[in-house]
Amino acid sequence: MSPTVHITSPQHFSQVLSSSRIVVTDFYADWCGPCKAIAPVYEQLSTQLSRPGTITFTKVNTDTQKEIAQTYNITAMPTFMIFKAGRETKRIRGADPKALDQAVKQLAQEAGRADEGGAAAGEASSSGAAWLGVGVPRGYVDVTDQVDVLGLDFLNLDGEKGDKRTVFDGNKPSSLGAGKRKDGAKNDWIESDTDEQLMLFVPFQSTLKLHSIHLTSVIPAEGTGDDEVMRPKTLKIFTNRSTVVGFDEADDLPCTQEIELKESDWDAKTATAKVELRYVKFQNVSSIVIFVADGEGEGEKTRIDRLRFVGTGGEKRDMGKLEKIGDEQGE
Known part of the structure; x- marks a missing residue:
């Protein structure tokens, strides 16, 4: 079973942002060809790197979750957003597998170093x-x-x-x-x-x-x-x-x-x-x-x-x- 979380409401998305140190989000649409093309790459990253409470991969259907898409000013699909501590740190527009892979794996390495140090930055402060x-x-x-x-x-x-x-x-x-x-x-x-x-x-x-x-x-x-x-x-x-x-x-x-x-x-x-x-x-x-x-x-x-x-x-x-x-x- 895929660990990717499919967002069902703005409240659901808020809960995920508050419960995971890093959140990766795929804003997509069912009618979007490039979204379908890059979906297997995203799912592979999710399967390899998801860690409860540390890295969570989510998908937001922009047709059914228009309020969320509007909040984050999503104007092109696919758009990938990376959040750290609930705050946007990176945005990737378009189906760019290389850029997505590099960005997500870099964050995974940072999360691993934080765990080895014994605490997340928010806890240490x-x-x-x-x-x-x-x-x-x-x-x-x-x-x-x-x-x-x-x-x-x-x-x-x-x-x-x-x-x-x-x-x-x-x-x-x-x-x-x-x-x-x-x-x-x-x-x-x-x-x-x-x-x-x-x-x-x-x-x-x-x-x-x-x-x-x-x-x-x-x-x-x-x-x-x-x-x-x-x-x-x-x-x-x-x-x-x-x-x-x-x-x-x-x-x-x-x-x-x-x-x-x-x-x-x-x-x-x-x-x-x-x-x-x-x-x-x-x-x-x-x-x-x-x-x-x-x-x-x-x-x-x-x-x-x-x-x-x-x-x-x-x-x-x-x-x-x-x-x-x-x-x-x-x-």
Whole structure:
């Protein structure tokens, strides 16, 4: 049986990209003669070099998976793309067996050297990293250091609580036993003010490919006198906005993705939920707006202790300009 994975949906492709260090993809069409001619060469490479979690060969039918083809701007068949850590590293247009063979075997050699060294590059770079409430999947890294803290704009924030920059603090939240705050210092979390809604505008220093958002929200135990706070429940996410979205505007504006968090999504030890993103919708993200539409519980305020972004980096952008990519919804 061939080890080649036939992609059935954008979500399926995102899952493969996040679960394998190297992904080789053949974008083809059934009516394409050159695609059929080079198919045996591709299958032979797949049979020889596929290794679970390390090198995965995939095929994408551009007629049935038009959204994926459009995302990666596929205009000719066949087109072969090679991804490392979810990021495109090489593209080969046309049926060129020699170029395909050389490119794939070179990557296989690199993967072999990495295995001999004991760890993938992404794992090796984790030492000394910021605190994370849940693990980062292979092939991705914590890209929170790319947040442009000077451009942050949060609406309905309780100014008596923590500063908006504190949710990007790399230290473990104090409420999880990381030590007490100094006298007179603000809390190291944020809360909404007049009601449970929060609007968080987060620009980045470079364009990113986002895989997920790690959201930490520590709810005080009953009887502590702080029973009015609750965790975020419904999130509406907008990408590549030039400014923050108003609350009235957010109700009418189509979002890039809407997520409803359940109680089971929160890790009991770290109070952190991993918000999985539709990876094909978050390929070139220069800014993100997170609208917390409501909270889970009977409280009146929503609390967030930490926000971490997981994905891969991209090109630095002009910090004087934050351009909208595509339409307002990022579609």
